[in-house]
Amino acid sequence: MTSYSPESLAVVWASPNKKAAQEAALVLRAIGLEHQLVGGPDGWSLLVSREHANQAASELRGYQDEKAVWPPKQVPFEKVSNGRLGALAYGLMMIALFPIGQQGLAGKNWYEAGLVDGVRLRAGEWERLVTALTLHADLPHLAGNLLFGIGFGVLASHTLGTGLAWFLALSAGGLGNWINVLITDPSHRSLGASTAVFGLLGVMSSYEWIRRKHLPLVALRRIAPLMGAGVLLGFLGMGNSDGAGQVDIGAHVFGFLAGIALGATVGYARIPQRLSSKGQAWTGFAACLLVVFAWMVALSR
Known part of the structure; x- marks a missing residue:
């Protein structure tokens, strides 16, 4: 010195x-x-x-x-919803539609009427973007989407609210299917809720990233949701078979990316904070109504 x-x-x-x-x-x-x-x-x-x-x-x-100001004050987390009602509705719908998709009902082949078909979607059968999310090829396919769909749905409901979480899941799933059809071969066919499930993962990660920007956290903890979601996408999204021995990686990735965009949008607009309990109920009802309407259109063709 x-x-x-x-x-x-x-x-x-x-x-x-x-x-x-x-x-x-x-x-x-x-x-x-x-x-x-x-x-x-x-x-x-x-x-x-x-x-x-x-x-x-x-x-x-x-x-x-x-x-x-160190360590930073921990802000208590308050759940918007426990998520049980939405998870129950999702599970019952998937379980009820599984045998119908396999065997048909009322003389209709629900499987062919509802799956994603690139040729028919390009011809204007938009409802397949939604109906395909409710069909599964076999029991393992259904079980995987039930497990992760219910898990992600409950977690998303904690921060977003039940109605908004499942409406965004349906929206991300439909968008993911649409983008996947646009860039793949016209003969592409797919089905399963996994596009919506990974969409929900994207919604959660980007919304949580936006939410944490307003909290006294270090940068690494703010981006941790995005990093974790990326790891889960790589681990689960690249090996979740559609039941026919194939993995529709495009649908998983585009569902996830659509969810990222939707989650960031509602985060910046602070929609969960602005949406009342009645608004949450109407948003969830709108998601259910969209599924019912899409199937009505599909079965009337």
Whole structure:
């Protein structure tokens, strides 16, 4: 360390507590500012050259300001909804439509009428974007989408509310199917709720990222939802068979991306905070009505 004459030194920190003085010295050491820590009968003093006194004092004030608010105050999380009603409705609908899709009903082949068919969608049969989300190829296909759909649905309902969460899931699933059809071969055919399930994952991650921007959290904790969702997409979305031994990666990815866009939109617009309980109920009812209407159109063709 460079030696200074006593006249060229200024005291920038004084404390009777040795540990506090050592912490202050560590702050200056971290920025490469030469200093001296001197102990005496009245306590400890931190000295620097007079030309660096203002800089040292500024750094120490900043350190004290940060220390005063650390650790950040934990904001209690309040659930918008417990999510049970939406999860029950989703589960019952998927279970009820599974045998109907397999065997048909009222003389109609629901499987062919409802699955995503690139040729027919391009011909204007828009309802397949929705109806395909309610059909499954076999029991393992159904079980996987029930497990993750209910799990993600409950979690999303905690922050978004039940009605809005499932409306966004349906919207992301339909959008994901539409984009997938636009960029794939016209003969592309698919079915299953997984597009909506991964859409829901995207909605949750982007909405939570927006929500955390308003909380006193470090940057890594703010982006953690997006990182976690990306890992889940890679782990689950690249190996979830549609029941025919094939994985519709495009539908999973585009459903997820559609969910990211929708979740960010409702987050920036603060829709969950603006939506009343009655609004949540009407939004959930709209999602159910859309499914019913899509099937009515599909079966009338």
